[in-house]
Amino acid sequence: MKPCTKLTYVVALLIAVTGSIASEAQLVNSSQPIEMEADSTGADATTGKVTFTNISIRQGPLSIKADHAESSTLGFDDSTWIFRGNVALNAPASTLQASRMTLRFANKQIQQATLTGAPLQYTDNLDNGTRVVAQKAEVKFARNAISTVELEGTPIELSRAATPDSTRTEGKANSISYDAASSTLQLTGNAELGEGVNRITGNQITYNLATRQVLAAANEQGEGKVHITINPTSDNTSSAQDLPDTLPVETGDNPGSQDSVEPTGNE
Helix, strand or coil: CCCCCCCHHHHHHHHHHHHHHHHHHHHHCCCCCCEEECCEEEECCCCCCEEEEEEEEEECCEEEEEEEEEECCCCCCCEEEEEEEEEEEEECCEEEEEEEEEEEEECCEEEEEEEEEEEEEEEECCCCCCEEEEEEEEEEEECCEEEEEEEEEEEEEEEECCECCECCEEEEEEEEEEECCCCEEEEEEEEEEEECCEEEEEEEEEEECCCCEEEEECCCCCCCCCEEEECCCCCCCCCHHHCCCCEEEECCCCCCCEEEECCCECC
16 A cells, blocks of 8 residues: 555644644743733632733743633643633634633643634644634643644535645544554544545544554444545646555444455546
8 A cells, every 4th residue: 555645744734733832831841931821810829820811821822811710820830721711822823712721731841732612723823824613622742742632613624725735635534533552543434534535434534643544434324434535636736646555444234354445536
């Protein structure tokens, strides 16, 4: 099987949205000072909880803003921070907007980030026009590096604008998960990946970043065919030659087996 290069842009979309979250871990790992501003703040002497209104946290070019925030303690050693209302994470190359964000720290390192929104939106401020829209994102860290990512939406929408070197890339699914240990990206529920006019759809699509192989599957009942559309090359689309010769498909009747679906072109 030839490696599938078409999906690498979609993988990049997921890594990009988590990159904005991961950059917040630098708030406690950089030598630059952390600055906080708020319209008002309060502290509970009994519980140690600290609250803020219209808070802004900045360290170098990174910032977090929200209408309200509360923390189990003032600092980032071992604490939980909850931000609510017009939450914005800003970095030089990206912006992430949410309605709520929870950051959990241990030993001055971020352990978990959970974001929700209606919708949650990630925008790349650079020229490639990367955009991700979801309802929830949960990122877990191990040794200060991303270990797993879970995205939820109805559906999640990912897109990357066309560039001089590539066509528009899109992805959709009801949930998307990324696992660093196994180097896999999994799209589940009405999953769809496409570059230009070429498409792969199925109930579940799994992409292995290490082997660069795609596994598409029907649902648990074996219903819902995997569908592949490859259109002839035009001035505005990439050649289909980089798609795999065969696509392994896991069937619902025998989950351990794999069939090969031959991509066919549309005349």
